[in-house]
Amino acid sequence: MMVTVKLFNQLQRFAPAGQGVFEERLPSGASLNDLLRQLKIPATVPRTTLVNGRRVADDAQLAANDEIVLMSPIEGG
Amino acid sequence: MYGWRGKILRVDLTAGTCTSADLDPEVAKAYVGGRGLGIYFLRREADPLVDPLSAANPLIMATGPLTGTGAPTGARYMVMTKSPLTGAITCSNAGGRFPTEFKRTGYDAIIVTGRAATPVYLYLDPELAELRPADHLWGTDTHQTTDRLLAETDAKARVACIGPAGERGVRFAAIMNDKHRAAGRSGVGAVMGSKRLKAVVVRGRGRIPLARPERFKAFNKEILDIFRAGVKETPLGLTINGTAGVVMATQNFGVLPTKNWQQGTFDGWEKIHGEELTRRFLLKNAACYSCPIGCGRRTRVDAAPYAGEGEGPEYETIYAMGSNCMVDDLAAITKANYICNEMGMDTITMGATIACAMELVERGYLSEDRVGRPLAWGDADALVALTRMTASREGIGDLLAEGSYRLADHCGHPELAMVSKKQEFPGYEPRGSQAMGLAYATSPIGGSHMRGDPAYFELFGVPQAMDPLQWEGKAKVTKAFQDLSALIDAAGLCIFFAVRNLAAKDLDVAPVGILEYLNAATGADYSLAELRTAGERIINAERLFLTQMGFSRKDDSLPDRLTTAPAPTGPAKGLVCQLDKMLDEYYQAQGWSADGIPTAERLAELGLT
CATH class of the missing domain: 1.10.599.10 (Aldehyde Ferredoxin Oxidoreductase Protein, subunit A, domain 3)
Structure with a gap:
């Protein structure tokens, strides 16, 4: 299945082709953890993760056409 | 007392007097300081039904027991009064260097009452508190006022002042300190202007005495060691892109207020994001006293027509003047921010009021004839022009200076003002x-x-x-x-x-x-x-x-x-x-x-x- 991945700030360095926004192929039924492994993003890298705009746990199952946003923690205002 | 200085300065502008009073230790412990002391004194000094722009409305400035002690970010003070924008209380807060210098004068708080016959400023150091004529400063912007006061008092003093917006009673006028830091919200600058108090100049001396300096130092080291180890591993977003970096988060969460709060996503968000600010305009970070973060942005825009130099914009400014007005021109937003700092106005209410005017025009409730110019969504020139006109209450600026609630109400549609208690929201839907x-x-x-x-x-x-x-x-x-x-x-x-x-x-x-x-x-x-x-x-x-x-x-x-x-x-x-x-x-x-x-x-x- 194909999903859309958006990597922002310090997470962009894990983009396979250098572009922060890309399509990624995953096995059907893959989880967020599977995607993180595929992109070689270590568990120790701080991030905020959204799937279709919702914050989810790393073992959440993904579906085709999901949009996954990974961004460095930010605060302020 | 330790942490606290134990003294309050009472300034009666009508009588032209400054008197020192003791701070009751029990009150200090019960209300801590800053915002707490502010509401304690406001309740004692003010009739709840007082007209905010009358002489009877007190204006209170208060530091906290950690201000100026060297605790990380212990750099802030609070301004409490009754607001001319909301009719509720204000508690508007600012950092920079002024609050620490204020506390080094030996006072925890200043309570200003009455109204001066002619413009004055307050000069305060550990030996002297006096009101001085400020006729020569009336009408000058916050930067000119600060420079002139430092030249005629002490180059090492710190200044909080109002600009022309506060003098003219713009209902969301700010008190600016150290030129670029704002006690921005709810019109505290208009209250100061109504009292004909142009500025407060403070020159302190020495350190703030602490009760257990060794314990303080050890705990401070512990906290800072953890902080520094953390940012070595993962640099703080606030340090890299300032609060402007929040645009990315709010856009992705779908809470970036857009088109006067009609929606929570903005197609042009990448043009107004903190990374763009860093790439295009950042000169260096700016930090308040004793702050290890440094989220402030010293910036410069080189190209006409929005050339200028100053600090900002913050995230809230970018939402209010950017996505909320559908303006994706970061140079124009930055310029409008500079104007607000120099004239002494709150950027949130300014931007949100212009967004409200844009919707009123689109719906036919406010004519462009009345505005005096075209006013469509995304009009960057209009953003800058209307900001200037508001500070001087020129043309439509006289109505915009009342804030979005009174503007929308005047046009018969108060429901289009995005406010609570008549004050405009910050940028989270x-x-x-x-x-x-x-x-x-x-x-x-x-x-x-x-x-x-x-x-x-x-x-x-x-x-x-x-x-x-x-x-x-x-x-x-x-x-x-x-x-x-x-x-x-x-x-x-x-x-x-x-x-x-x-x-x-x-x-x-x-x-x-x-x-x-x-x-x-x-x-x-x-x-x-x-x-x-x-x-x-x-x-x-x-x-x-x-x-x-x-x-x-x-x-x-x-x-x-x-x-x-x-x-x-x-x-x-x-x-x-x-x-x-x-x-x-x-x-x-x-x-x-x-x-x-x-x-x-x-x-x-x-x-x-």
Whole structure:
């Protein structure tokens, strides 16, 4: 299945082709953890993760056409 | 006293006198300082029904016991008065260097009453407090005023002043200190202007005496070591892109207010994001006294027509003047920000009022003839021009200077003002950030993120992450976060450091780090329970004063747009803010009646009458 991945700030360095926004192929039924492994993003890298705009746990199952946003923690205002 | 200086300066502008009074140690312990001392003195000095722009409205400036001590971000002061924008209280907060210098004069707070016959400024050092003529400064902007006062007093002094906007009674005029830092909200600058007080100049001396300096130093090292190890591993977003970096988060959460709050996503967001600000305009970071973060932005725009140099913009400015007006020109936003700083105006209310005017024009409720120029969504030139006209109350600027509520009401459509208690919101859409809606509605100053900021737990995941789209369970945690914020404001700290580094994940025991600092600084031996109660006392004292002004549940409101019109885009698509349901639980958590009035029993528990 194909999903859309958006990597922002310090997470962009894990983009396979250098572009922060890309399509990624995953096995059907893959989880967020599977995607993180595929992109070689270590568990120790701080991030905020959204799937279709919702914050989810790393073992959440993904579906085709999901949009996954990974961004460095930010605060302020 | 330690931590506190133990003295209050009373300035009677009508009589032209300055007198020193002692700070009661019991009052200091019960109200901590800053925002707490502010509401304590405001309740004593002000009739709740006082006209905000009359001589009888007191203006209070107060530091906290950690201001100037060297505690990280212990750099802040609070301005409390009755607001000409909202008719409620203000508690407008600023950092920079002025608050520390103020405290080094030996005073914890200044209480200004009356009105001067002609413009004056206050000069204060440890030996001298006097009012001096300021006719020569009246009409000059905040930068010119600061430069001239430093030249004629002491180059090492620090200045807080108003600009032309405050002199002309712009209802959201700010008090600017160190040129670029703003006690920005609710029109505190208009109150200062109504008193003909142009500036406060402070020149201090020495260090703030601490009760347990060794303990303070050891704890400070412990906290800073942890902080520095953390940022070595992962540099802080706030340091890299300033608060402007938040644009990316709010866009992706679908809570970036756009088109006068009609939606929570903006197609042009990447052009106004913090990374763009860093790449195009950043000269260097700016930091307040004793701050290890440095979120301030020293910036310069080289190209005409928006060339200029100064500080900003912050995230809130970028939302208000950018996405909310559908302006994606970061140079224009930055220029309008500079104008606000120089004229002394709040960027949030300014931008939100222009966005409101754009919608009024689009819907045919305000003519472009009346505006005096075309005013379509996204018009960057209009943003800059109307900001200038507002500061001078020229043409349509005279109406914009009243803020969005009075503008929309004048046009027969008050429902198009995106306000609570007549104050414009900061940049987080409550349909996609439910607790934020509750915090806006219950903030004592109207629309605000700084009197309890649920964006921390809903969007930023600090101290722990909660789903922003869920309303269930948010009332209790919002109340706890407001209590924590009251303590941060009272201590003289900055929320940007304190929430992540000095608070426990469990909000029930949140202020543990603040407790350590306060006890080492003051020797007051607060227990955790006493300190938490002090936070609740501040919130309830403010609420009590508001109820005496006539505020109740009917005023803890949001515009219908946010509670009845489903969000059209983003993760919150189809949702409204469930304010009423959260309010019921919130009042229960506070121990207030169903109408939002503190009960006699609750007030007695907190020692309030």
